[in-house]
Amino acid sequence: MISLIQNVLSDPKLLTSFEAYLRCDDKHYLANNLLFMEAMSQLRHENDAKNIESMLHRIYETFLAPKAKLKLNDVTTRQQVYDDIHALSWCILSNEDAAEILKETEQQVLDTLTTKLEDFTRAKNLNTLHPSPSSADSCSTHSDTPSIKDRKIRVMIIGGGFTGFTVASILDRMPVFHVTLIDTKDSFEYTPGIVKRIVHPDRSSTMRVRHDTYVKNGKVIIGYAEDIGNDAHSVRVNDKTIFFDYLVMATGSSYTSELKSTDVSSIYRLSGLDQVNSELVKAKRVLIVGGGLVGCELAAEIASSTFPGKYPKKQVTVVESHDTLLSRSDRSQQSKALSYLTDDLGVEVVCNERIIDIMDGGTGSRYIGSSGREYNGYDKVFIATGTRPHSGLLLKATNDPLLDTCVDGWGHIRVKPTLQIEHWKYDHLFAGGDVTNVIEEKTGYAATLAGVCIARNICRLVKGKPPLRQGTKGTLPAPDKPLHGIMATQGQQKDKLKSVKKHLRFLNPSWAALKRYDEKQYLQMVQGETSSTPTFGRLPRRLTLPNIQHHVTAPSPAAVFN
DSSP states (O other), X not given: OHHHHHHHHHOHHHHHHHHHHHGGGGGGTHHHHHHHHHHHHHHHTOOOHHHHHHHHHHHIIIIISTTOTTOOTTOSOHHHHHHHHHHTTTSOOOHHHHHHHTHHHHHHHHHHHHHHHHHHHHHTTOSOOSOOTTSTTTOOOSTTSOOTTTSOEEEEEXXXXXXXXXXXXXXXXXXXXXXXXXXXXXXXXXXXXXXXXHHOGGGOOOOEEEGGGTOOSSEEEESOEEEEETTTTEEEETXXXXXXXXXXXXXXEEOSXXXXXXXXXXXXXXXXXXXXXXXXXXXXXXXXXOOSHHHHHHHHHHHTOOOSSSOSSOEEEEEOSSSSSSTTSOHHHHHHHHHIIIIITOOEEEOSOOEEEEEEETTEEEEEETTSOEEOOOSEEEEOOOOEEOOHHHHHOOOSSOSGGGBOTTSOBOBOTTSBBOOSSOSSEEEOSTTBOOOSOOSHHHHHHHHHHHHHHHHHHHTTOOOOOTTSTTOOOOXXXXXXXXXXXXXXXXXXXXXXXXXXXXXXXXXXXXXXXXXXXXXXXXXXXXXXSOOOOOOOOOOOGGGOOOOOOOOOTTOOOO
């Protein structure tokens, strides 16, 4: 039954249907059991010790604490988990240690879900939840498998951020392709709305688009890609092997804070952001570590807002390790940002200061700066620096030849100007967005441009044409001047820019304008369904099966969906 539950958790349609079924019995909060299992999967795949500890505390506060928002009513382990967490509060926990603390709770939740899944299966008249061996993505060698000449070209996308979202949105609409999107969460998250969602949740949308609303002809798998093999033509995910013709690594990066998330469920994610907002509302003093684009935007939003409660105005401090804010921009933009934050909004900005240690005490954490200054007494702290590129899949892949040489010393994937991964043997592997070594301001806007370029290059390779260097023949170059440069020319867009720049005048104009839209409008832009929007470059022409004579590698006799 555990494997059946895993099948539900990995399929967005089944997951949504099962969750709705559980919510029919609201008084028992049964759907929260499902969210707990998703949180446990996330915990098991986290390797950073600091994140593991915060994730463990979040799981307790969310599901087990006396005032938990997503309370589990059918478990008897609350006090034991609380005692175990506090007994190990001075230890460095591994994900195995954290999972062990929650082991008995997880078993009780699993027992509840097992019973409900059996009821759900009968109610929906589902004979089995096991995948069919002849499914479109299995590449089995049964007699009903399409011939190599006629079958669709398989595009595997790992990561559902801006790059993955863009490539999938474009290629899934073309009959020639079968797109498989693997992501750790069930939805694309529109990160330009995160800061607004934290500060003003009442004015924000859900920020998420479920992957299966734009991957309609292919397949979405919720899970963690674990290995690449078979001469770099297969991915292992959820104990299954799936073959592909083209691979797009769009795994992105993460902060050690709430600004980016791998939360599977929108509900779990929004509950976490609601908690952040609650902490922010109660705070008198706020510390933001990092004076880059995100840190400055966050500081501006908080300092310019009026909150309910005891502290309507917040005392905000920004600590930046460089000698100026927005270190990758030019001096003019840096000066504007500093003046806006300090003179207009009263934010304290401390440059040339690196946080070198964090000390926990009875009155809260103390952040020790390289100057010797202690930053204490802050009620809420945001870490807006230290992004980690998610390139681990290439580093640990067992493929022969190895793929770890494609990752540089900073953990970024090396790519060619065509966004093909730099490897001496393979030209069918692509990467885009935060995970790459492209010199650019790492924003969703830049990742979208990369996605358009990758989609066009896959189409060109299918047609037997050479791939394009990003920035040529209608593709837009990576924005290497992060806070100025690409200006929209459409009248309507200029009006939007003027409105945005009144509040966030230091932002890249095109990226700032995207904050005026929500996730659904952004999807329409990427799919070319609206004209009065920021341009992302020329989209590829629609490809259909009868016109394509593309050679693809046949799967080996052992290429079954294990």
